[in-house]
Amino acid sequence: MTIQRTLSIIKPDATRRNLTGKINARFENNGLRIIAQKRIHLSRKQAEGFYAVHSERAFFADLCKFMCSGPVVVQVLEGDNAISTNRTVMGATNPANADEGTIRKDFGESIEANSVHGSDSTENAEIEISFFFSQTELVG
Numbered sequence: 476m477t478i479q480r481t482l483s484i485i486k487p488d489a490t491r492r493n494l495t496g497k498i499n500a501r502f503e504n505n506g507l508r509i510i511a512q513k514r515i516h517l518s519r520k521q522a523e524g525f526y527a528v529h530s531e532r533a534f535f536a537d538l539c540k541f542m543c544s545g546p547v548v549v550q551v552l553e554g555d556n557a558i559s560t561n562r563t564v565m566g567a568t569n570p571a572n573a574d575e576g577t578i579r580k581d582f583g584e585s586i587e588a589n590s591v592h593g594s595d596s597t598e599n600a601e602i603e604i605s606f607f608f609s610q611t612e613l614v615g
């Protein structure tokens with residue numbers, strides 16, 4: 476058993492369609508605990524900072540604009556192998572390629588408006604969690 480924490484974002488396409496509760500149920504039904512959560516409206520600067528690793532990609536500007544287009548819910552999920560568990564629950568980045576029953580297959584609209592983000596490694600999870608949360612906000 477390896478208990479991990481991962482950073483999750485419920486994206487603007489999902490908050491716009493009032494899907495926060497349905498998405499959170501997917502996490503909880505798969506053994507992930509929401510140990511921190513807040514609904515915020517990202518500034519352009521915050522979005523660019525969060526996705527800095529993608530700054531050279533052609534989709535960077537559109538991605539940042541989209542992430543600022545409405546509220547997001549940033550959250551920390553904890554559980555056994557939380558990083559890979561969450562990636563399985565989310566499904567492939569492009570909803571068109573995601574497995575049946577995954578969040579992105581069921582709710583994602585496009586590769587950009589794909590409803591959720593999740594950390595892809597333990598290293599990035601630590602960086603991403605500390606981008607949005609202080610240690611005292613993590614209540615396991």
Ligand code: CMP
Binds near residue numbers: 529534568593
């Ligand atoms: P996310 O997990 O939030 O990490 C980066 C995001 O960039 C990704 O999900 C997608 O929503 C978005 N994106 C937009 N276009 C592309 C693309 N062509 N390839 C990969 N990611 C893309």
